[in-house]
Amino acid sequence: MAFRYILEILAIIAIGTFCALFLYMSASLNGAEFAGTDSAGSRLIANLSGTPLENFQPFIPQWKPPSREIESSLFALQAAIGGILVGGIFGYWIGQKKKA
Amino acid sequence: MEGFLPLQWCIVWWVIALPCLLLGIYQLKKVVDLDREALPLLGVTGGFIFILSSLKLPSVTGSCSHPTGTGLSTISFGPWITAVVCTIVLLFQSLFLAHGGISVLGANIVSMGIVGPLVGYWVYRLLRDTPVNIYITVFLVSALADIFTYVTTSFELALAYPAETGGVVSSFILFLGIFALTQVPIAIVEGIILALVFKYIVTLKPDILIRLKIFSEKQINAARADN
Numbered sequence: 001m002a003f004r005y006i007l008e009i010l011a012i013i014a015i016g017t018f019c020a021l022f023l024y025m026s027a028s029l030n031g032a033e034f035a036g037t038d039s040a041g042s043r044l045i046a047n048l049s050g051t052p053l054e055n056f057q058p059f060i061p062q063w064k065p066p067s068r069e070i071e072s073s074l075f076a077l078q079a080a081i082g083g084i085l086v087g088g089i090f091g092y093w094i095g096q097k098k099k100a
Numbered sequence: 101m102e103g104f105l106p107l108q109w110c111i112v113w114w115v116i117a118l119p120c121l122l123l124g125i126y127q128l129k130k131v132v133d134l135d136r137e138a139l140p141l142l143g144v145t146g147g148f149i150f151i152l153s154s155l156k157l158p159s160v161t162g163s164c165s166h167p168t169g170t171g172l173s174t175i176s177f178g179p180w181i182t183a184v185v186c187t188i189v190l191l192f193q194s195l196f197l198a199h200g201g202i203s204v205l206g207a208n209i210v211s212m213g214i215v216g217p218l219v220g221y222w223v224y225r226l227l228r229d230t231p232v233n234i235y236i237t238v239f240l241v242s243a244l245a246d247i248f249t250y251v252t253t254s255f256e257l258a259l260a261y262p263a264e265t266g267g268v269v270s271s272f273i274l275f276l277g278i279f280a281l282t283q284v285p286i287a288i289v290e291g292i293i294l295a296l297v298f299k300y301i302v303t304l305k306p307d308i309l310i311r312l313k314i315f316s317e318k319q320i321n322a323a324r325a326d327n
Contacts, residue, residue: 015289037282045257059110074196079154092140
C-alpha cells in the first residue's frame, strides 16, 4: 500500500523540501533578490566583455511586455495552454478506458 | 537574452538548429501518420513543456530559473520531435515575453530542444534494456535533460565570451556557477514530478507506450503491477 504511492509521497517531500529551502534562503540571505539567472548572466557578460550592460541592444526589435503584471499574465497564459492540453487529454484517456 | 549573443554565434546556432528541426518535423509527420493515438501522448508530453517552462522557480543560489519539462517528450518521441515542441514554446516566449529573442532562438533551441534532450535520450537508451525501474529512468532522463540544457547555455555563452585569463574554460565555469548550479534543485524536483506524471500515463494508456516501443510490454506490466 505504501509502496503504491511512493512516487506521490516523494513528489510531496521534494516540493516541501524545495519550499522550505526557499524560505530558509530568503530569510538568511540578505542579498538574495530572486531575480532571474538571466540577469545574473547578463551582468557576467558585461563584466567579461567590458561593455556596459546598456550597450547590449536586441538585433531584432522586440516587443516587450509593458509591465511585470502583463508579463506574468502572459506566462500564466502559457501555463494555462499546457494545463488545458494535459487535463483534456488525461480526461480523454480516462473516458476511453471507461468505454472499453 | 536577445542582443547578448554576438551575431556570428546566433547564426552558428541557427545553422545547427535548423536541420535538427527539419528532421523533427519529418519524424513528427511519420509518427502521427503511423498511429493517430500518438497525438494525445504528444499533447500531454508537450503540455508539460508548456507548463514547466513557464514557471520561474526560486532556487538555493538566490536567483530564479525555469525547469524545462522536456524529459517525457524525449523518452516518448526522441530529441528531434522534442526540439520542434521546444521551438513553439521558445517562439512564444520570444515574441510575447521578451524572454529570449528571434536571433538567440537558434541557441536556445540547441540548448533546450537538442542537447538537453539528446543527453536524456542517451540515458534512456542506456537504461531501457536494463532491469532499472522505469520511473527511475524517467527521473534521470528528465533531471539530466534539464541540467544539460543549462550546461549548454553556459557553454554557448562561454564560447562567445571567453575570459581574458583562462579563456573559454574559465568563463564556462563562471557561467556554470550561475546557470547550472541554480538548476540542480529545480532539476531534481522536475525529475520526480515527471516520473509521477509518467506513472499516470502508464496507468491510463499503457498500450500506446507499448505500441510506440517506448518500454517493453514486460516492463510496463511490471510497473502496473506495482501500482
